[in-house]
Amino acid sequence: MDNKKILIIGGGPAGLEAARQLLRLGWEPVIVEKTEQIGGHLSRWYKLFPDMMPASELLEQLTAGLEGAKVYLKTRVAYMNRLKDGYSIMLSNGTGIQCRAVLIASGFSLFDASKKEEYGYGVYDRVITNADLEAWFAGASDSRIPEHPRRIAFVHCVGSRDLKAGNSQCSKVCCMTAIKQAIEMKERFPDSGIWCFYMDLRLFGKKYEDFYINAQKDYGVHFVRGRVSEVSEAIDGSLVVKAEDTLAGTPVKLNADLLVLMAGMLCNADTATLARMVRSEVDSDGFLRSRDNIYRINESRRPGVFYAGACTGTKTIPETMAEARAAALDIHNYLCGND
């Protein structure tokens, strides 16, 4: 097989950046995206931490570099056969592709917050998720958000670090997202009071701790250490949020008129199907299993099958970008026989 095609499954930040780099290295990436648009979760966010760069700006940059790449929207891989030196692939739109390398960049799924019934998502009128709030920032209307919220509560770790929800890992991005969104809300509603209910604050990245200090110092956001145990609706439609203030050892209640749930990052539901197709493995956390988690995160155990982005675990966008570039280089070296 001597064609230059490379199949990329998933048109999110990982797939787009890998395609951009592969084009520059002289290959012909083919992106297969199951939804009607490229961008993945990035197309749902408004401003990105830690620089507050508009998500649309990054998406523009990523798509501008795509000229020459073939993109199939609303398309999936129907089946894939291993050949002697590559793969023969049939797409759901009937297109056949033969290529020597496949990049899986299928990303993550957001935890379905209605599964944590005690928080009342989909039941109470004033409960939304981090993703809903991003959509509202970006201009979508949302009747659950009051015109002038007086008290806003953010609930960390919704569906993350929760064995009962079947997801023991930390989603990594949501402490930072909560603080970013708390600041964005305070800027819109300076008179409102904002409370973040957390178990631990995990602010590992560049400038993240600065966001936390600023949220306290300049925006007066309140941080309460304790996991929200339950939420109920008062007769006037406001919410009664219950938690323990574990630093004081006392139960606390907050009457809020908006509750924002930090839904976590889970493996994409298609992951298992994709893994079966290329005969690679799913890890104990449900994400795709890399060769190892230190040196060969981009490699599967199958020849010619590579990974990038949140399909192998929770990732920020800079991490996703770095992996996409690394995967492009790995694929290039693999195809050139530079081992």
Place this chain on the structure above:
Amino acid sequence: MIDFGFGLARSSAVELDKVDLSLYKELERLEPGIRKCIACGSCSATCTAGPWSGMSVRKLILNLQRGKDVSGMLSACMLCGKCSIVCPRGINTRQLILSLCRIYDNK
């Protein structure tokens, strides 16, 4: 009202939106650094008076944020300033205690 011979126990739950924060706000105006506390407990751990008296800057700040009276704690402080030395958020805790004493004195 009929006396049944028993009553309801008062709930220990703190209602975050109803607590009286006037004291905290007054102190915050003088010592804005108080907002930066992360409840790490370094101040309490290093305090010489702490083990004998229950003095704890961490608890003092938390109690103020929950609208509680903290005047009982202050008399144990020797104003040695060790707590200020260890605070990772650079809060001048000694100054904070002094300012709080002044607020109480003026009351």
